[in-house]
Amino acid sequence: MRDKIINKSEELFLNFGFKSVTMDDLANELGISKKTIYVHFPNKTKLVEATTLHMFETISCGIDCISQLKKNPIEEIFDIKQFVMEHLKNEKSSPQYQLQKYYPKIFATLKTKQFDVMQNCVTENLNRGIKLELYRDNINVDFISRLYFNGMVALKDQDLFPLKSFSMNSLMEYYIEYHLRGICTSKGLETLTKLLKINQINK
Template structure:
C-alpha cells in the first residue's frame, strides 16, 4: 500500500504540482481513506520527500546505465536528454518551481545531491570529450561543468522560461546545443550537427 500511495502521489504531483495536490486528492484518487495514508506517512511533506527522493534515484540510475555504455560524450549527453525528457513527459505544471517555493528544505536537500551527482557525471563527460578531441583543449572543466549545472537548473525556472514563451519539450534541446557549440572542436561539431539534423527529421 505504501508503494501505491507513493506512485499515485508521484503522478498527481508531476501533473498538478506539489502545492496543488492535497492528502484528500491522493485518498480520493486511490479510493481509500486519509487514515490509511496517515498510517504510512505522518503528513504530506513526508510523501513529497519520498517522491522527490525516488525520482532522483530513478533518474540517476538511468543516467548511470547510459554512462556504462561508454558512447562518445556528445551522443551520451543527448541520450541523457531523452531519459530526462521521458521522466518529464507528464509534467503539466511547474512542480519543481512549487517544490522550491513551498518545500524549501526538501528542495535544498535534493539540489545538493543533484549538484554533486551532476558534477561527477559532467566532469567525466568533459574529460572524455577532451581525450577524444571533441571538446576544445583550452576549456576549464570545473567552470564549464558548473555553468552546465546552472543552465540545466535555470531552464526549469518558470519565471524566466514560461511555457507561454518557450516550449518545455524543446527548451532542453536548445540549451544543449547552446552548451555544446561553445565547447566543441570541428570534429565534435560534425557529430553535433549530425545529431541535431537527425532529431529534426
C-alpha cells in the same frame, strides 16, 4: 502500500504540481482512505519528501546506466536529456519550480543531491570528450560542469522562462546546443550537426 502511494503521488505531482494535489485527491485516486496514507506519511510534506527522493533515485540510476554505456559523449548528453524528459513527463507542471516555492527545504536538499550526480556525470563526459577530440582541450572542466548545472537549474525558473512561452523540452534542446557549440571542436560540431538533424526528423 507505501510504494503504491509514492508511485501514484509521483504521477499526480508531475501532472498537476506539488501544490495542487491534496491528500484527498491522492486517496481518491488510490481508492483508499486518507487514514491509510497517514499511516505511512504523517503529513503532505513527508510525502513530498519521499516522492522527490524516489524520483531523484530513479533518474540517477537511469543516468548511471546511460553513462556506463560509454557512448559518444555528445550522443550521451542527448540520451540523458531524452531519458530525464520521459521520466518527468516533459515537466508540464514545472515540479521543480513549485518545489522551490512551496517546499524550499526539500528543494535545497534535492538540489545538493542533483549537483553531486550531475557534477560527476558532466565532468566525466567532458574529460571523455576532450580525449576523443570532440571537445576543445583548453576548456576548464570544473568551471564548465558547474556552469552547465547552474544553467539547467535556471531553465526551471518560470519567472525567467514561463511555460506559456517555452516548453521544457525546447528549453533543454536550446540549452544543450548552446552548451555544446561553446566547447566542441570542428570534429565535435560535425557530430552535433548530425544529431540535431536526426532530432529534427524524429519530431
